[in-house]
Amino acid sequence: MLITEKPHSLISNFEAVRELLGLTGPESLRAVREAALAKFAEAGIPTTRDEEFKYLPLNRLRETEYVPSYGATLSEDDLRGMPLKTLDGPCLTIVNGEFAPELSNVSGLPNGVRVRALSEALEQHEGLVMRHLGKIATHEGKLGTTNDERFTHLNTAYMAEGVYVFVAKGVMVEPTIHLRLITQADHGTIAVHPRVVIELEEGAAAKIVESYHGLGGESFTNVVHEIALGANANLEYVKSQTEGGSTIHIANQYVDQKDGSVFTSNQVAFGAAISRTDLNVFVDGEHTETSLNGAYLGQGEQIIDNHTRIDHAKPNCHSFEVYKGILDDRSVGVFNGKIFVYEDAQKTDAKQTNQALLLSANATINTKPQLEIFADDVKCTHGATVGQIRDEALFYLRSRGIPEMDARGLLVYAFAAEVLEKISIDVVREALEAELYRRLNRD
């Protein structure tokens, strides 16, 4: 017997916005969207039987009636109390998937730097954007037997708005570029599918901080990143996810690194009910450096799932990865770290560490390092531990007069703060440390 499921809203909504989406970008994107929607429809919403979604119950995506996203007008006042509210530099804001000019100011950037809403960038310099749009976000032709890109397809189906950052050859951007992605879903449960495209040309350098915020209501954020780093480019990237407590946040991030480039990613996940980030780095050049740092905190029933994947496709590259999470109450942490070392990638040096600190008997962590190595002269290590507060550290603090409860709190905080320390932008690091501290103290 064939049971035909009523198509859920993530698919049925497309009908209503097809024409509107078609107005953005070149005509050719229409067919791309249709094809992507078909792929997503075929794959469907994953269940825990799907290898890549084993610990991620996403029934809510199937059951919830999402409405196409609608605009919301916010003022800076509405953002009060938001962590990383402002960095006093160039800032571009997306609210409910739409560009919010009133909350954006990207003036004062040096020549050769463009920070735009994606739709605007497609109008102004389509050729430049289309160099990478849709081309980086794919595992096609790469290794891996369980590649699952259904949420990337879903994003592509609705792709129209988002962010575009371009730094021309040799330009070093001094101020930190701040991208704010805010959802305010008080008037209906929305799904938003922003696309973020970042290109640093040869020898360019930038710091980009992307912060996700929820200002109420229930929503689904399904974002896709395409990041192209030219030869010797250097990007420090921070993703701070502090979305609202009933949000589902899914991010599929794809990075392409050319010769000598340096990519530092600092991923911070404190918010959302369910948070899943796939960070995929394709190392397509020699002598590159890749640092993936992650800090997360799970409280209540939160589920925080980080999948990282590094494709070492070229020789002489170095990757370093450390993810640390604090899990309290009934929260669930997931870490899956894939490292593929291709046949040609001799002299690869890859190190992966992930640690979780369980504060409650009901909190769980599911960890799976997955190293697939096809070259023979490489150095790859991985380590996974379920951390505990170290007795000697606790005694040391107490021996200096710090009461046991405070000392424990400090060590729990320090467990994740050790990763936040890797953020070089002082104001950002301090704001995130304060946010971690606040959440741990449940203020």
Next chain:
Amino acid sequence: MLQIQNLHASVEDKTILNGVNLTINPGEVHAIMGPNGSGKSTLASILAGRDGYDISEGSATYLGEDLLEMDPEVRAAKGLFLAFQYPVEIPGVSNTYFLRAAVNAVRKQRGESDMDAMEFMKFIREKIKILDLDPSLLNRSVNEGFSGGEKKRNEIFQMAALEPKMCILDETDSGLDIDALKVVSDGVNALRSPERGFLVITHYQRLLNYIVPDYVHVLVDGRIVRSGDKTLAYELEEKGYGWIEESLAGAK
């Protein structure tokens, strides 16, 4: 101010302290010397309140109270301080934050108000100069990536900041070159006062040239086998610990 009487301690059925007797009065500097493994650090740890030891016999009284009953933080608040033989690295906690939490915790117990950030920084900058520590260490995580010498100086720096009454130094000299040894000793000597007691644990006599003790005790196999003045330290240096052990065997 500190009376240790017939203290016996063991870990997992291994006896480490075998009846230690020691009394320290305010203003006195006592040195404990002894071969490796004789129980010096164990004694220091028990006094500071590390758990995991089975105290089968004996007592320790501090300022008239039962020391062994107190939590480590209470001991610290009452002015007992241990400079660790192996200071602990705490990644993720900045030295400044840690020190301020410690100073304020101890002040609170004494009924004094918190120091605010400005006051504290001024206070700390004065102290750090005495120990010739690089101020950039303040912003780093506690002891993380510090050299051996920096860790030891950091201990004495914390001691200077907390202004304790009873200072226990566990092999603070090990791993220090001669210049660092002088700096550390000057730091300690600056704190010497008629109200303060010191227990200086060391393996070598060298440190005692700089921190001159009033009494020297020799700890062997968890027991103080000989006590004297500073000349005992010279004798030990000359003849080695073997001498004590032999004379003990001979006495039997």
